[in-house]
């Protein structure tokens with residue numbers, strides 16, 4: 001037999017993905033991806049791109065004209081935002097409260113930015129007062145933070161942060177990858193300049209497209225950077241004007257032109273991902289943002305109640321926990337990886353491990369997008385209970401599912 005015969009067609013197992021992402025995509029999104037290709041400048045393609053922009057303005061709750069997709073996973077959106085806002089030597093203040101805050105500083109370091117950090121212990125969030133004090137101390141050009149950091153399961157409150165940045169004349173960036181479509185991500189109400197997301201978490205799509213929204217203020221700053229000659233003649237580059245953006249693919253000045261009415265050629269749009277992003281947004285908006293957020297809250301509350309009923313300790317404080325992913329301590333004497341293996345092999349359910357200081361300490365259990373559903377929460381809790389018992393951990397039989405059901409009744 002030839003290699004291609006031996007390998008066979010792709011036929012993935014029927015896993016229920018209850019980790020911190022990726023999660024199972026909505027079937028409508030998968031079907032949309034099977035649609036045929038269109039030419040890059042076909043009027044139908046332009047229409048589809050414009051429709052996608054209109055849909056994502058509603059998802060991001062913004063009037064920003066420049067709201068579109070970066071082709072690539074979430075970090076493509078992050079990198080596009082940072083490389084377009086920052087140049088070597090530009091000062092950036094980054095809130096680091098988990099692994100993804102560290103990713104922001106890693107990307108900013110490659111740009112050669114002057115990095116200042118507001119470091120928060122994992123499991124906590126920064127207060128508005130801490131953010132203001134750091135803005136006053138460091139006087140950055142750009143402020144960057146994570147909305148929901150899946151590594152710690154905490155969501156950073158953002159009300160008032162944009163106004164603070166305006167007061168100190170700072171451009172702001174927020175990574176809302178883990179929260180977009182699952183809890184309120186409101187670019188305009190936050191008054192944040194650039195917000196990016198992804199499909200594979202609460203949007204219920206596959207990884208590979210990063211929705212982004214850009215304020216007029218940020219767009220002006222980025223567009224001004226392309227006037228390299230003019231900037232160099234003017235002599236100064238302290239505000240970034242006249243410094244070339246250090247990436248072609250992620251140069252937002254070119255990507256903005258590409259998605260504008262000018263439709264200036266840049267990359268070839270990832271057509272199947274465009275269809276996926278468009279359909280994911282249609283699914284989200286036809287459910288209704290508020291209803292969708294409520295569904296995530298109900299799933300998170302039921303998951304938390306179920307885990308506690310098993311006698312387990314949930315990670316972090318209730319006030320700032322994301323509804324879409326819950327951290328729970330691996331009980332003393334239990335091998336966390338063996339429990340995950342049992343869940344996968346016996347129940348076809350995947351839950352997440354953890355990173356950095358939390359590695360081996362907690363599991364991260366998600367209920368995101370298409371998976372933030374009652375039966376999937378109940379199946380996960382039932383499976384986890386059985387897997388823990390198989391590993392010799394004693395716990396009250398049936399209590400987790402009962403507590404989750406009671407939580408659902410209470411939130412109905």
Ligand SMILES: *Cc1c(COP(=O)(O)O)cnc(C)c1O
Nearest residue numbers: 073074075100148149150177178
């Ligand atoms: C999951 C996640 C990402 C993932 O980035 P990818 O490039 O899609 O792997 C980025 N940021 C946050 C906050 C996340 O939770």
